[in-house]
Amino acid sequence: MSLHSQIGDLRRQVLSSMFRRTAMLGDLGPIVSFTFDDFPRSALASGGEILERFGVRATYYVAMGLMGTQNNLGEQFLPTDLHSLIERGHELASHSFGHRSARKTPMSAFLKDVEQGAKAIQENIGISPSNSFAYPYGEVTLAVKGRLGPRMGSCRGTIGGLNGPAVDLNLLRSNRLYGDVDQLDAAQRLILENEKRRNWLIFYTHDVAANPSPYGCTPALLEEAVSFAVKRGARIRTVADVVSDLSGA
DSSP: OOHHHHHHHHHHHHHHHSSOOEEEOTTOOSEEEEEEEEOBHHIIIIIIHHHHHTTOOOEEEEOGGGTTOEETTEEBOOHHHHHHHHHTTOEEEEOOSSOOOTTTSOHHHHHHHHHHHHHHHHHHHSOOOOSEEEOGGGOOOHHHHHHHGGGSSEEEOOOOSOBOSEEETTSBOOEEOOBSGGGHHHHHHHHHHHHHHTOEEEEEEOOBOSSOOTTOBOHHHHHHHHHHHHHTTOEEOOHHHHHHHHHHO
């Protein structure tokens, strides 16, 4: 293992072990959540339609500063997409405003950007986002985890693995769903391991297109992953719904 990889592993271990806000999953699992970051319009137009076909919903982490823009993920969401997302029963969550990295932004500026993101959602569509948050780029520091985590219902990162039996609400583990159906085996193995442990598995991706960006997936991969999770009997829930269940438990 390279020195860079060792440092990365050590950072993940430290982040996962400190400033934890723990909830016990109990007998709620196995649960699977599908989440989309930023978000590109294709994540709702194609991704949302796939999930709805199976009678389930997803969590969309919205960075309001990206609204109406175009980038390597494709066309980003419009205000009408936010209304549609809510009307169709999906979760509208926050991903900050300017999509800034917590590692590269001073603490005060980062916290202000998070507040601006939630405020912009309210101002644009008259609806407040859920209390779910995802760290942009999955990048988080101990200081940010300690300060921001308690303000949110949950904060999701990009450290892989399963959540449970003890769930750290300040740094939810999640797993990328990128590429085409040649990546399905990896997704299915996670679903089966989650089923065995009766834990909470979170997937994240970005665009959903026939030729996705390196950070997105094809409709075929998403459909196969959702179908497999449903067939295996996993409860497909939004992040906010799971956190609500944890509070009730």
